[in-house]
Amino acid sequence: MKRLLSWVSCMFMLVANVASAEDVDYRLPGAVKPTFQQIHLNIDPDQPGYSGETVIELNITEPVTKVGFYQMDIQVTNAELRQGNRIYPLRITEGDYNINWGHSSATVPVGTYELAISFEGKVNTSSDGMYLSSFEGRNYIFTQFEDMHARKAFPSFDEPAFKIPYQMTITTPEKQVVASNTPVEKRTVEDGMQTVTFMKTKPMPTYLIAYTVGPxxxxxxxxxxxxxxxxxxxxxxxxxxxxxxxxxxxxxxxxxxxxxxxxxxxxxxxxxxxxxxxxxxxxxxxxxxxxxxxxxxxxxxxxxxxxxxxxxxxxxxxxxxxxVTMAWWDDLWLNEAFASWMASYVMMELYPELNFKDRIIQEGAFGADASPTVKPVKKVVRSQPDVMDGLGLNYSKGESILQMIESLIGTENFRKGVQAYMKKHAWGNTQADDLWAALDEVSDFNLSKMMKGYLEQPGYPLLDIDGDGTIAQKRFHLAGADVKEQTWAVPLNISYKKNGKIHREIVFVDKKSTRLPQLAEAEWVFPNDNATGYFRWSIPAAQMDNLLADLDVLNNREKKNVLYNMQALLNGGEAGIDSVMKVLNAMAADDDPVVIRASVGTLAGFLYLVNDDNEAQFAELLNEKYMPLLEKLTLTQSDDDDESVIRLRTQLYSLLGRHSDNAELVKKSKALAEQYLADTGSMPNGIARTALNVTTMGPDADPAWFDRIMKVFADSKLPNVKNTLLYSMGYEDPAMIDKLLDLALTDNVTPANTILMLASVTRNLDDQTPY
CATH class of the missing domain: 1.10.390.10 (Neutral Protease Domain 2)
Incomplete structure (x- = not known):
């Protein structure tokens, strides 16, 4: 454990390094730097308002007449700069980007100071800043300060580069439980009120401060x-x-x-x-x-x-x-991407029975990233909406890119690079380039160059491999879209069959067109070993036929990639529906639940084509091709079922239950719904969700199910059960939808659960429903 002096000295150097070379209007000026902040809040969860005082120790490196800090929706009642006995009263004005300016009538010379601010505010009821949550008749205070929400609770230097120690003190009624980032240092009680002071934190940005108060x-x-x-x-x-x-x-x-x-x-x-x-x-x-x-x-x-x-x-x-913290919000994507990659690593290491090894992360990003209007991962961030713009996509795209790097350099080298990076930058701030540099040290590849293409331009490549080994690249896009030409430095873990033998190698493609002579006249080429690449690909039809005949040489991830890739080519206007059906038919012989799930998912991807004219034919296809498989699996879970079998059963039942128009399945669904309402632990929530949905959908759905479902909802103490019940109702009748929407506006349903109810309602609507 490092001493405070070491922390503060280190912090000074790091903040100096990551501050912008020139001040920008959406950032605080670099001449005033915080080194430590104390915060004292007076909070009662049963009262709408709160008050507080904060003292921020500053290092001012050049004479100034004003000091900036962030605050939003807070009333500052007093502000002053202190240096020993010298006090500089500050007049507060509001600037852009939630920056407030404390103006001094006298010039403040270089030195160390305390910025003391008293303030008042209202506890909000949204899930950011410091907010109130009422649950089962009791009030709780929570915080959510990422990304730019600490400023809604107290004045601060609310930027990730200002990484300093904090000390939190909270005064609240004695009956309340209080927790914060660190253990309690001191607690005093007087006149029914407790004052709890927590230990000083290690250096961290404001967005990681947290506290909670409640019973x-x-x-x-x-x-x-x-x-x-x-x-x-x-x-x-x-x-x-x-x-x-x-x-x-x-x-x-x-x-x-x-x-x-x-x-x-x-x-x-x-x-x-x-x-x-x-x-x-x-x-x-x-x-x-x-x-x-x-x-x-x-x-x-x-x-x-x-x-x-x-x-x-x-x-x-x-x-x-x-x-180790990002220097600015434009690298939040990497924060989230790495944590997602790390979580997948842990899941595969500790819980192999959950089959994370077969998940293809990039499929969660490819759809949105194919849009002609999608933005690059790396972009200018000035305000909170800029941070959130595209962040959901960047979780999965970022993890996919890290997975691609790991596959390229090897897991152990990846780990060594990350360890060196963490030890070098501990308690400090970094930019994405710092990680690429650390990984370059343990690999033979120019990862920095590769990352530039994937992060600073939108989308991803389509690699078209022809019979003579020429690989042409262009930006993949949905059919009919107009996009500009781009190129990437693409690593290919490539397999190909030639003269009856399978060869594997790693190559880089970084030009619009690259010829690899070794691929000429190959029987087939598969350019995405273990399905870790962030690209789409195409090969000649004859090669695809040969590859489908050799499916046994591919692992589950690779088989899924062949299928998902062909479906993407269809969506991009690069292949016809017959090509997709050919791959589906080839996969039909595979009895692995992971591969079957991919096939069922691909079929479900065509639901948007189902309409009044062809829904009977679609139902007939489901009953003929997939109902026997569901009957073989049964709707009852066995203790011996693998996770992939459980998910396949749930997926098949969801598709067939909603779209097969099978009277026997509807009958079984009603029996399962009865069973679940009698004992919510009697089956997986996924099966229960479809059973209830099938039971409450269609023109003949009994409205009485609504009250029965809500009775179980009220009695359950398991959030996942409550979520299942709210998301499962399939009512299509406008009167029942009105009842669902009315319920969503009551205190019986939390805001988070309201989202599930709205999702359930919108899923049930069709073009004829008067909403």
């Missing part, structure tokens, strides 16, 4: 390398066993990968009701949507993936993002 219950998380608790709304402590059991092994896996101990004094989790975000990696106090932490003691295989993956993602941030 929580808590559970000790034993087996961690540091003390830890899990805070839950009152009465829910018995729903935490699964997460408490698995968190220690996830933390240990991450410590081993990074080669650095968990960097904070404690590790607490908070289950947040009414949380529209998934989770937030606050240093030492990670917040999660309650449905990710409050679970059955042993959830089914299909229900384990999301909670474990999100825990791994947020814990990975404690190193990548927290210990």
């Amino acid at each position: 929580f219950d808590s559970v000790e998380m034993e087996g961690l390398s540091v003390p830890g608790k899990l805070y839950v709304p009152k009465g829910y402590a018995d729903k935490t066993k699964f997460i408490v059991k698995h968190t220690p092994e996830i933390l240990e896996s991450l410590e081993n990968f990074f080669g650095i101990d968990y960097p904070y004094r404690k590790l607490d989790f908070v289950a947040v009701p009414n949380f529209t975000h998934g989770a937030m990696e606050n240093a030492g106090l990670i917040t999660y949507r309650d449905s990710l932490l409050l679970l059955e003691d042993e959830p089914g295989l299909a229900e384990r993936s999301a909670p474990l993956e999100v825990v791994a993602h947020e814990l990975a941030h404690q190193w990548y993002g927290n210990l």
Whole structure:
């Protein structure tokens, strides 16, 4: 553990390095730098307002007449600069980008100062800043400060490059439980009010500050390398066993990968009701949507993936993002991408039964990234909307790019590069180029050049490989779109069959057209070994026929890539529907559930083509080709079922239940719906969701199901059960939809659950529904 003096000295150097070479109007000027901030808040969850004082220690490196800081929706009641006995009163004006200016009538010379600000504010009810959440008649205070929301709670230097220690003090009614980033240093009680001062934090940006106040219950998380608790709304402590059991092994896996101990004094989790975000990696106090932490003691295989993956993602941030932090928000994508890659690594290492090795991450990005209007990953960020613009796409695109690098240089080299990067930049700020430089040191490739193409221009390439080995590249786009020409430096893990033998090699394609003579007259070429490349590809029809005849040489990921790639070529106007059907037919002989799921998913991708004129034919196809498979699997889960079998059953049932128009399946669905409402633990939520949906859809759906479903909803204490019930209702009748929408506006449904209800409603609408 480094001493405070070392932290502050290190921080000075790093902030100086990452500050812009010239000041920009959406950033604070570089002449005034914070070194430490104390915050004291007076909060009562049962009152709408709060007050506070903050003292920020500053280093002013050139004479100034004004000092800037961020605040939004806060009333500053007093502000002054102090240096010993000298006080500079400040007159506050508002500038752009939530920057407030404290003007001094006298010039403030170079030196160290304290900026003291008193303020008042209102606790908001949205899921950002400091906000109020009411749950089961009790009020709780939570925070969500990423990306630019700390300024809504207290004045601060709310930029990630200002990475300094903080100390939080909270005064609140004595009955409330209070937690923050660090352990409690001191607690005093007077006249029914408690004042809790927390230990000084290690250097961190404002967006990682967190605190919570409310009538929580808590559970000790034993087996961690540091003390830890899990805070839950009152009465829910018995729903935490699964997460408490698995968190220690996830933390240990991450410590081993990074080669650095968990960097904070404690590790607490908070289950947040009414949380529209998934989770937030606050240093030492990670917040999660309650449905990710409050679970059955042993959830089914299909229900384990999301909670474990999100825990791994947020814990990975404690190193990548927290210990080493981006210099500015234009690299937030890399924060999230790395944590996502790291979570996948942990899932494959610890939970192979969940089949993360067969997931093709890039398929989650390819659709949006094919749009002609999509923006590059790397873009100018001035304000909060700029940060969020395209961030969802960048999670999956960024992870895909990291996966491609890992595949290219090898997992162990990737790990060595990341470890060197973390140790070099610990407690500091970096830019994406710093990571590429660290990875270049452990590889034989110019990764920096490769990254430039993938990050600074939109989209991704389509590689057209002809019979003489010429590879032509252009930007992939949906049919009919108009895009400008682009090229990338594309790494290819390529396989090809020639003279009856299969050859493998790594090549780089960085020109509009490149000829690889070794590919000439190949029987087939597969340019994406293990399906880790971020590109689409095409080969001559004769080669594709030969490849389909040799499918057994491909692994599951590669088979899925062949199928998904052909479907993409159809969407891009590069292939016909007959080519897709040829691949589907070739895959039909495969009995692996992973491959069958890909085929079913591809078929479901054609649902937009189903209309009144052909829906009977589509239903006939489903009943003929896929109903026998569902009947073989049955709708009942066996203890011996693999995770892939469970997901295939759920996927098939969802498709057939909604679109096969099969009377026997409707009858079975009603029986399953009855069973689930009697015992919500009797089947996986995925099966229950479709059973309830089928039971409540169509013109003859009984309105009485609505009240039965809502009765179980009210009685359940498991968020995932509540989510299943709300998302499952398939009513298409306008009167029932009105009833659903009316319910969404009541206090019985949280804002997060309202989103599920609206998704359920919009899924059920068709062009004829009067909405």
